[in-house]
Amino acid sequence: MFTPNRIAMAVLLIILILIPQLASSYIVYVVVIAMLYAMLTASYDLMTGYTGPLSFCPAAFYGLGAYTSALLTLKTGMSFWLAFPISSVSVFLFGAVIGYPALKLRGHYFAVTTFFFGHFVYLVLLNSRKLTNGPLGLRGIQPPDSLFGIDFGGMTASYYLVLFFGLLTVAFCYFIINSGVGKYFVSIRENEDLAEAVGINTWFYKVLAFSISAGLAGMAGSLFAHFFRLLHPSTFAWMTSEMIVIMALVGGLGTLIGPIIGAGVVTFFLELMRFAPELRFIIWSIMLILVLLIEPKGLAGIYMRIRGGR
Amino acid sequence: MGDILEIKGLTKRFGGLTAVKEVEFCVTEGTRLGIIGPNGAGKTTLFNMVTGEFKPTLGSIRFDGHPIQGLKPHRISRRGIGRTFQLVRVFDELPVYDNVLTGVLAQRLHFSPTREQQDKVERVLELTHLQGQRDSLAKNLTVAAKKRVGLATALATEPKLLLLDELMAGLTFVEIDETLALLRTVNTEMGITLIVVEHVMKAVMELCEKVMVISSGEKIAEGTPQEIANNQRVIDVYLGEETT
Numbered sequence: 001m002f003t004p005n006r007i008a009m010a011v012l013l014i015i016l017i018l019i020p021q022l023a024s025s026y027i028v029y030v031v032v033i034a035m036l037y038a039m040l041t042a043s044y045d046l047m048t049g050y051t052g053p054l055s056f057c058p059a060a061f062y063g064l065g066a067y068t069s070a071l072l073t074l075k076t077g078m079s080f081w082l083a084f085p086i087s088s089v090s091v092f093l094f095g096a097v098i099g100y101p102a103l104k105l106r107g108h109y110f111a112v113t114t115f116f117f118g119h120f121v122y123l124v125l126l127n128s129r130k131l132t133n134g135p136l137g138l139r140g141i142q143p144p145d146s147l148f149g150i151d152f153g154g155m156t157a158s159y160y161l162v163l164f165f166g167l168l169t170v171a172f173c174y175f176i177i178n179s180g181v182g183k184y185f186v187s188i189r190e191n192e193d194l195a196e197a198v199g200i201n202t203w204f205y206k207v208l209a210f211s212i213s214a215g216l217a218g219m220a221g222s223l224f225a226h227f228f229r230l231l232h233p234s235t236f237a238w239m240t241s242e243m244i245v246i247m248a249l250v251g252g253l254g255t256l257i258g259p260i261i262g263a264g265v266v267t268f269f270l271e272l273m274r275f276a277p278e279l280r281f282i283i284w285s286i287m288l289i290l291v292l293l294i295e296p297k298g299l300a301g302i303y304m305r306i307r308g309g310r
Numbered sequence: 311m312g313d314i315l316e317i318k319g320l321t322k323r324f325g326g327l328t329a330v331k332e333v334e335f336c337v338t339e340g341t342r343l344g345i346i347g348p349n350g351a352g353k354t355t356l357f358n359m360v361t362g363e364f365k366p367t368l369g370s371i372r373f374d375g376h377p378i379q380g381l382k383p384h385r386i387s388r389r390g391i392g393r394t395f396q397l398v399r400v401f402d403e404l405p406v407y408d409n410v411l412t413g414v415l416a417q418r419l420h421f422s423p424t425r426e427q428q429d430k431v432e433r434v435l436e437l438t439h440l441q442g443q444r445d446s447l448a449k450n451l452t453v454a455a456k457k458r459v460g461l462a463t464a465l466a467t468e469p470k471l472l473l474l475d476e477l478m479a480g481l482t483f484v485e486i487d488e489t490l491a492l493l494r495t496v497n498t499e500m501g502i503t504l505i506v507v508e509h510v511m512k513a514v515m516e517l518c519e520k521v522m523v524i525s526s527g528e529k530i531a532e533g534t535p536q537e538i539a540n541n542q543r544v545i546d547v548y549l550g551e552e553t554t
Contacts, residue, residue: 178422179421179422180415180419180420180421180422180423181419183408183411183412183415184412184415184416184419186401186404187401187404187412187416190401190402190403190404191399191400191401191402193363193383193395193399194395194399194400194401194460194463195401195412195416196382196383196384196387197361197383197384197387197392197393197395197399197464198384198387198392198412198413198416198417198463198464198466198467199384199387199388199416199417199467200384200412200416201382201384202384
């Protein structure tokens with residue numbers, strides 16, 4: 001019942017719930033970024049950590065979700081509460097459309113395809129000036145409308161909104177991973193040919209994992225758009241995809257909790273290092289190399305080793 | 311009993327190389343067929359066409375009366391053809407239990423395994439003598455045990471026909487005898503038709519009712535183990551022709 005893991009998670013949850021009451025708005029802001037990243041890394045983990053194919057375009061789906069949701073509310077006056085599910089589902093479908101041909105490829109070929117797809121989305125966001133306002137950025141996005149008498153114009157209510165959907169994302173990933181479909185995903189990661197030989201339609205389940213991962217990233221994007229209310233294409237460029245990949249690696253791909261912890265640790269580390277902007281990424285890179293040298297399964301792997309789980 | 315597998319004019323070309331050329335044979339349900347031949351004869355290519363890894367260039371494969379050539383491997387698996395791989399394949403980072411469970415779940419997806427599915431895993435583990443290693447990660451096992459896990463995973467899919475690609479290679483004599491006993495049980499008690507590709511002659515001769523010989527992609531002989539052992543063409547292929 002009270003295993004160390006559960007206690008740690010309960011403590012983390014209580015801290016997350018109390019943060020807006022106790023911490024400065026700066027901390028609240030950083031925690032929101034960390035939570036959005038946690039949603040992205042958890043969804044990324046579902047694809048690359050559990051199912052296997054290395055994807056380099058999580059930020060593209062994040063961006064598509066953000067812009068779809070923002071443009072729906074801005075151009076059609078649609079409520080956030082409608083635009084939010086519509087954008088998530090659209091990005092899910094978009095993931096399926098991209099995954100359908102791309103996942104006929106395996107290994108490096110698929111990875112390179114996602115890399116270029118990610119860059120393609122960035123270029124489209126940057127150059128479709130009439131639609132996205134290009135490099136000038138998209139302004140004037142409204143916070144979610146009041147719901148059940150809660151006004152989401154303030155930071156606190158928006159914080160809880162992100163926390164709620166963050167928890168929902170993690171719970172959803174946990175549900176998938178522990179289902180029969182999750183077993184299919186893992187079998188594809190472990191040995192695709194064998195999975196196929198025992199009767200699993202590996203291509204279909206890879207497309208499914210990719211689409212779910214995309215849809216969840218799109219959901220995070222929509223929340224991002226209506227929390228920060230300003231979108232710029234560079235937020236969804238290669239750098240962000242790289243960040244998501246690194247956070248997942250540092251935390252430990254193929255474990256659910258690892259990438260979430262990774263998202264938190266990396267976000268806070270980079271914030272703490274703001275006093276030395278030139279050194280920030282140098283120190284960070286060295287730390288990354290060290291973590292991966294010591295334990296390829298990242299922080300989750302180190303933790304399991306300490307607890308003697310392996 | 312009828313023929314469970316009927317193969318006609320089966321040919322596979324890789325560019326200019328013909329790996330399998332117009333091979334024809336039938337397998338009667340419930341029997342044990344051995345396929346032998348020198349290295350590079352096309353035995354594995356033949357297997358890969360039956361299981362759907364490769365599309366045949368020409369020819370037809372009928373399983374249970376239905377054509378299956380060109381279907382994807384997972385479809386063929388679901389129709390009831392199981393296989394093991396020449397280079398042993400297991401789900402490395404999963405415990406033995408989950409390896410077998412994946413085989414069971416692959417045939418019928420449930421949110422979590424049903425009671426029957428769990429029982430099925432237990433029965434297969436017992437049959438393949440893997441209960442003792444159920445919690446070990448597959449990657450930590452010996453080659454012999456990994457091969458048993460591969461066989462167990464294939465059995466878990468409840469095949470009607472099982473294709474075993476060099477299951478005996480690299481095993482000790484004792485392990486070969488154990489595996490032979492296991493395969494006999496699989497054949498007689500579970501009613502699974504067996505096709506084995508094997509270099510270990512002792513195994514082929516003891517296990518199989520019928521043996522087919524392939525050389526350079528062509529079928530050169532078929533008969534009982536005794537007939538094959540005395541067939542001059544087979545001896546020539548294996549030992550080289552006598553110069554007179």
